[in-house]
Amino acid sequence: MTYASLRAGRGPNSLVVEGLGVLGDVRGRALDIGAGPLNDTYFLLAAGFSVDAVDTDPCTVSLAATRRHPRLKVVHADVRDLDIAAGVYSFMVAIHVLPFLPRADVVRLAEAMTGGLAPGGVLCCTFFGPEDAWAGRRQGRTFLRGAAAGSVFQRLEPVVVREDRYDGIDARDEPKHWHVVRCIFRKPEEPVTVAVKGSESPPPADGVPGRA
Numbered sequence: 001m002t003y004a005s006l007r008a009g010r011g012p013n014s015l016v017v018e019g020l021g022v023l024g025d026v027r028g029r030a031l032d033i034g035a036g037p038l039n040d041t042y043f044l045l046a047a048g049f050s051v052d053a054v055d056t057d058p059c060t061v062s063l064a065a066t067r068r069h070p071r072l073k074v075v076h077a078d079v080r081d082l083d084i085a086a087g088v089y090s091f092m093v094a095i096h097v098l099p100f101l102p103r104a105d106v107v108r109l110a111e112a113m114t115g116g117l118a119p120g121g122v123l124c125c126t127f128f129g130p131e132d133a134w135a136g137r138r139q140g141r142t143f144l145r146g147a148a149a150g151s152v153f154q155r156l157e158p159v160v161v162r163e164d165r166y167d168g169i170d171a172r173d174e175p176k177h178w179h180v181v182r183c184i185f186r187k188p189e190e191p192v193t194v195a196v197k198g199s200e201s202p203p204p205a206d207g208v209p210g211r212a
Helices: 003-007 014-023 039-046 058-067 103-116 146-152
Strands: 029-033 050-055 072-076 089-094 117-128 157-169 175-186
Touching: 014 039, 014 089, 014 117, 014 157, 014 175, 029 039, 029 103, 039 050, 039 089, 050 058, 058 072, 089 103, 103 117, 103 146, 146 157, 146 175
Parallel strands: 029 050, 029 089, 050 072, 089 117
Antiparallel strands: 117 175, 157 175
């Protein structure tokens, strides 16, 4: 069972709902990175967006085929191989995706995502913090705190950077302690000049297939 199959048919992530409120009445194109069960994708389609949904999971493609929505394009690919067009997306989603990539890949993808946002566009994304139960379990994952999350998206304006810690379950209904960094960023209407600063180096760790 994959994450997409385990979580299909649920409502959107609450951060995506919150982020849409930040964006306001603007619509256009949206990019759902690591779309999985397409719950956020369907929410954005219902809100009036045209959505590009990206995931490596064949289940994502199958789920999309059952709906055949005219404003939905599914890209069956690794997000790291995605060619993100510059300035075309008014809204982006990357929920529980970035922690499963090596830090260097996160930095490269974050730059591409930033470039893909239109001026005034909004990004909703999550990271896992170092107190998360999955932290420290395997090389090649990215765990960081809120301040470091902001440094990854230096050319965007932080609207929400919130750390939540709680005991819950993962997608397989297994008990898990969560340390989730929830972020909403907005791209400025005018380019921002960024000073290079040091950032927190997260401990490499692993996520497991079940993601809440």
